[in-house]
Amino acid sequence: MAADTLAPAKINLFLHVGPPGADGYHPLCSLMVFADAGDRVMLQAGDALDLKVRGPFGAQLAGEGDNLVLRAARALLATAKGPQAPHAFVLDKRLPVAAGLGGGSSDAGAALRLMREQVSPRLGDAELEAVAASLGADGAACLWARPVLAQGRGERLSPAPGLPILEAVLVNPGVTVSTPEVYRRFDAGGAFGEVEPPPMPEAFESVEELAGWLASTRNDLEAPAVALAPAIGDVLATLADEPEALIARMSGSGATCFALCQSEVEAETLAERIMAMKPDWWVQRCRLGGPWD
Known part of the structure; x- marks a missing residue:
């Protein structure tokens, strides 16, 4: 077995x-x-x-x-x-x-x-x-x-609301971040967020619509994580500067960031370019949604 x-x-x-x-x-x-x-x-x-x-x-x-x-x-x-x-x-x-x-x-x-x-x-x-x-x-x-x-x-x-197929690129700069330390920095800053669910539609019709909506949201742990590990900020800036990235954001308490792309071809292009630019970063082309196997 x-x-x-x-x-x-x-x-x-x-x-x-x-x-x-x-x-x-x-x-x-x-x-x-x-x-x-x-x-x-x-x-x-x-x-x-x-x-x-x-x-x-x-x-x-x-x-x-x-x-x-x-x-x-x-x-x-x-x-x-x-x-x-x-x-x-x-x-x-x-x-x-x-x-x-x-x-x-x-x-x-x-x-x-x-x-x-x-x-x-x-x-x-x-x-x-x-x-x-x-x-x-x-x-x-x-x-x-x-x-x-x-x-x-x-x-x-x-x-979750209905989601379209999400073509994405994950990028990690090769640093680890302590979640307790991120939260300590977050608490010290005192900039606590609203935790009521933001208004959202029953379904997003396209990745562009989702990315536009996500721009009105945030990751409240992003700033303290970047303060602890500036390399995360480098990843975010690099992704945001690329034409294929509809939105770039950190996941969880870091250090991995993601970019949503319009199509599979654009995600593949972005992943290949980031790998060429930053060969020491971990880069993963993927789809987001689930469940998978």
């Missing part, structure tokens, strides 16, 4: 963040979509619950301790109860680490889907979603990897 699935990159098309509550958590509002590119997670028979990591960014996870894939598997087994045969995971780490792409949460979501399919097929969606939500703010959204509007701490999900 062996099965594998995509753990897609998560992209925050916008991210509005409010002031921290008494518990220290920030309320947010974000339109999340998922890329047809990401890590891959494989589940296979094994002698014990185990995880092997490989891939171009696998070395960055060495020594990180308790990976979210294993935490997700243990949480599902505890929920399912009963005797279980041991299984082992292989994580092909293709996304940069600490990159604002929800990589760990998406890996965990992929692991949960595989475990339910192969080990606990009677486990209901609600139980699986509760396990995913317990693993972190992005856990619930990353379980099914569908476009969603996320609120609260990220656990309150509602369907």
Whole structure:
């Protein structure tokens, strides 16, 4: 028995963040979509619950301790109860680490889907979603990897508006950004955003319409992230200066940024040009939406 699935990159098309509550958590509002590119997670028979990591960014996870894939598997087994045969995971780490792409949460979501399919097929969606939500703010959204509007701490999900095909380019300058440090800078600045969902149509008819609407939104963590890692600002400026980019923005708490393009050809052209200009940057041509496999 062996099965594998995509753990897609998560992209925050916008991210509005409010002031921290008494518990220290920030309320947010974000339109999340998922890329047809990401890590891959494989589940296979094994002698014990185990995880092997490989891939171009696998070395960055060495020594990180308790990976979210294993935490997700243990949480599902505890929920399912009963005797279980041991299984082992292989994580092909293709996304940069600490990159604002929800990589760990998406890996965990992929692991949960595989475990339910192969080990606990009677486990209901609600139980699986509760396990995913317990693993972190992005856990619930990353379980099914569908476009969603996320609120609260990220656990309150509602369907996203209808979206056209989104041709995009993801760019990471090769730096990692600490999410807690970004939030500390954000709090120190005191420029908290409105977290009520902005008015939006039931569906966007074109990527141009969506990009125009996104221009009225923001990523509230972008400025503190750029202050911590000026290379993010270099990426944003580079993308914004290219004719194919309808809009350029940072995802999550950074450091990955994205550009939406009008067509597949324009996205491919932009990706090739950025790779030629900045060979040390990670550049990924993709489509945004979801779910994918």
